Amino acid sequence: xxxxxxxxxxxxxxxxxxxxxxxxxxxxxxxxxxxxxxxxxxxxxxxxxxxxxxxxxxxxxxxxxxxxxxxxxxxxxxxxxxxxxxxxxxxxxxxxxxxxxxxxxxxxxxxxxxxxxxxxxxxxxxxxxxxxxxxxxxxxxxxxxxxxxxxxxxxxxxxxxxxxxxxxxxxxxxxxxxxxxxxxxxxxxxxxxxxxxxxxxxxxxxxxxxxxxxxxxxxxxxxxxxxxxxxxxxxxxxxxxxxxxxxxxxxxxxxxxxxxxxxxxxxxxxxxxxxxxxxxxxxxxxxxxxxxxxxxxxxxxxxxxxxxxxxxxxxxxxxxxxxxxxxxxxxxxxxxxxxxxxxxxxxxxxxxxxxxxxxxxxxxxxxxxxxxxxxxxxxxxxxxxxxxxxx
Ligand SMILES: [Zn+2]
Numbered sequence: 001x002x003x004x005x006x007x008x009x010x011x012x013x014x015x016x017x018x019x020x021x022x023x024x025x026x027x028x029x030x031x032x033x034x035x036x037x038x039x040x041x042x043x044x045x046x047x048x049x050x051x052x053x054x055x056x057x058x059x060x061x062x063x064x065x066x067x068x069x070x071x072x073x074x075x076x077x078x079x080x081x082x083x084x085x086x087x088x089x090x091x092x093x094x095x096x097x098x099x100x101x102x103x104x105x106x107x108x109x110x111x112x113x114x115x116x117x118x119x120x121x122x123x124x125x126x127x128x129x130x131x132x133x134x135x136x137x138x139x140x141x142x143x144x145x146x147x148x149x150x151x152x153x154x155x156x157x158x159x160x161x162x163x164x165x166x167x168x169x170x171x172x173x174x175x176x177x178x179x180x181x182x183x184x185x186x187x188x189x190x191x192x193x194x195x196x197x198x199x200x201x202x203x204x205x206x207x208x209x210x211x212x213x214x215x216x217x218x219x220x221x222x223x224x225x226x227x228x229x230x231x232x233x234x235x236x237x238x239x240x241x242x243x244x245x246x247x248x249x250x251x252x253x254x255x256x257x258x259x260x261x262x263x264x265x266x267x268x269x270x271x272x273x274x275x276x277x278x279x280x281x282x283x284x285x286x287x288x289x290x291x292x293x294x295x296x297x298x299x300x301x302x303x304x305x306x307x308x309x310x311x312x313x314x315x316x317x318x319x320x321x322x323x324x325x326x327x328x329x330x331x332x333x334x335x336x337x338x339x340x341x342x343x344x345x346x347x348x349x350x351x352x353x354x355x356x357x358x359x360x361x362x363x364x365x366x367x368x369x370x371x372x373x374x375x376x377x378x379x380x381x382x383x384x385x386x387x388x389x390x391x
Pocket of ligand 1: 190196
């Protein structure tokens, strides 16, 4: 078969991009508990044929074109643009009081220069200096870098101002970077020989509960009119890199990965929910205090930081409200599925299997249905934020 010049150029571009992404992936930072096998296919865009999404199920399909999702439009101005900054610990920091005002909030010192309360409508956000977390209406949110005390005031990293505070306070600021929510990819964590977390005493596996919860969520979302694609429908192993790719091939607008948690120390006293977004570039994951060379690398997940934060925050809030479980925090990490996702992406740790009391609850179909309903509620709130931003 002869190849027209345009086709040859396209293949050369594809080869270049393959090498580029292979290099990115070789140099990645990873959570040791979630090893990543290198993807063998380049990133893909939304399929052109309607209906392709629903049928793809767990089988990855051939790539169609090289074009990351949702990055076609010129990048919108960052919410913090124009704010003057200082360098603290190698990062740009802006004055929290000034940025809060820019977001239309009022700010009041609880303790001058150290503790600040920021309010906007029903939202009340409490910041404490030299702390990596802050509280939004009592919900614990982890910034990527500590809020700093400097020159008698509090300062927030520009990355956190744009990627965590602005998405929570005013999602409409991200309007240029989002598409309407129609296709949702649900990723049931683990599967097959990868059992995930195990409670030996109760003889229960994470992989069983993630799939059952994912199938319940699928039914709820389809009832609400969404098209759903599953990264697996049965008990089988799916490579980590294939999961976001299945989502991308189906043209997913949101990627939701479902997991259950475990700890070794104090297992019977640790319970509750935590939800993750991808850690922004230049920041360390929540499990590490200092950034390293790998944190400076660009990743596909960077492109959708704003809306990943909106989705994760809304899902975390819904889990806490519906399940009435302890708040383990809205966190961030460099998990492979979030790093490689080409649409807004979240990872949910819906409860601790290492805690016998919580594991017994999770083992009941009724509680897994409640978890699925809570996630669906959170996705509903996210969809509403997306729709409002596009008005
Ligand atoms: Zn897991």
